[in-house]
Amino acid sequence: MKKIVLLLIPFLLILPGGVLAETTPTPTSNPTTEAVTEKLSNQINDLKDKIASRVAQLKLVEKKGFIGTIKDVASNQITVIDVAGNQRAVDVDEITKFTSSGKDSFGISDLKSGMKISIIGLYNKDSERLLARFIDTYTLPLYLSGTISNVDKDNYTITLSMENGKSYLVDIESVTKTDIYDADNNAEKSGFSKVEAGVRTQVIGYADKKEANRMVATRILLFPNLPKNPKVIVVPNAVNPTGAAVSTGSGKKLTPIK
């Protein structure tokens, strides 16, 4: 009897699985039920296809906004060079809204090659084209980082020498906001009188429309406590980016940094 009980225990453990397996519903051979099942199956498949199609569509298109310079304008297409230098194709349709600050009426016919615009629209990842919804004219801001190499107290300008070897003449206007940062990065309001050559500086502003390498500053951030950039060679109070050599008083002319 004991042997029987011992043999029974493993079978009792296996049996529930077998019983469950046996209770799995099997397709019936009733033709009406088969037709209903097939119809339902088709409906489910249709729904699956629709969902998959919509998901693919959503993944394919995304909202984007970018800035660029117009290279070419056609009736319903604009070719733009973006800030990274890439050529971008922009499509325009009847829904696209055109705006320009200070102008009541503005349209695609007002867009000209060389104009800077901002574009917001739907970007198709597959075709790599953007269907524009909003196009606006844009003034590109300049963010320059460098070291002050010259301060012109008479003309209210500073010269900023940068890591790439270029220099910018920066006009300080009455609206220019100047902040000086301490070692803990706490900002304190400053003024033009405290601007000194040799200080690491960040300038935010807009390019001068008439003169290259010249800009109007809206904000100046001074960092006297940050380490000097070894890639920027500065000769304080001896650089004039407008091209004219600066007199040292000894008759020797100094060459501007380029």
Place this chain on the structure above:
Amino acid sequence: MKSERIILSLIALFVGLLVAGGAFYIYQMTQQLPQDRSDTITIRSHPTPTPNSNDFLVIDSPKDEGLIDRKTITVSGKTIPGSTIIVSSESDDQVVKPAPTGTFSVTVTIDTGVNILSITAIFPDGTEKTIMRTITFTTEDF
């Protein structure tokens, strides 16, 4: 006699289960995914800058050319510990030091429409690296 019948029945049941299980396993092994429902995924390895390089600056957020519906945006990323991070938008500036691990996160205000963000890291050796991001603030639904 009765107990022998029970034992034999159970053994028969066990053998039956084994055979059924084996058959099901063989059936499953022979099944293959149709060609039109399968896809090949190619994973390409891109070299990512490491914190050891001299100009390490990575921006995790925001995504370039992305749209947001708030006037403030969080800029986060990683750089060399001890650097100074300057984040400037057209209307706001924020200066922060990264955590000892090099990670940083800072919130800046942006204008309506398309904005350009400048993120500059000034490294302990004095050199610098700048990354630009184009971010759009709009509440328009299109």
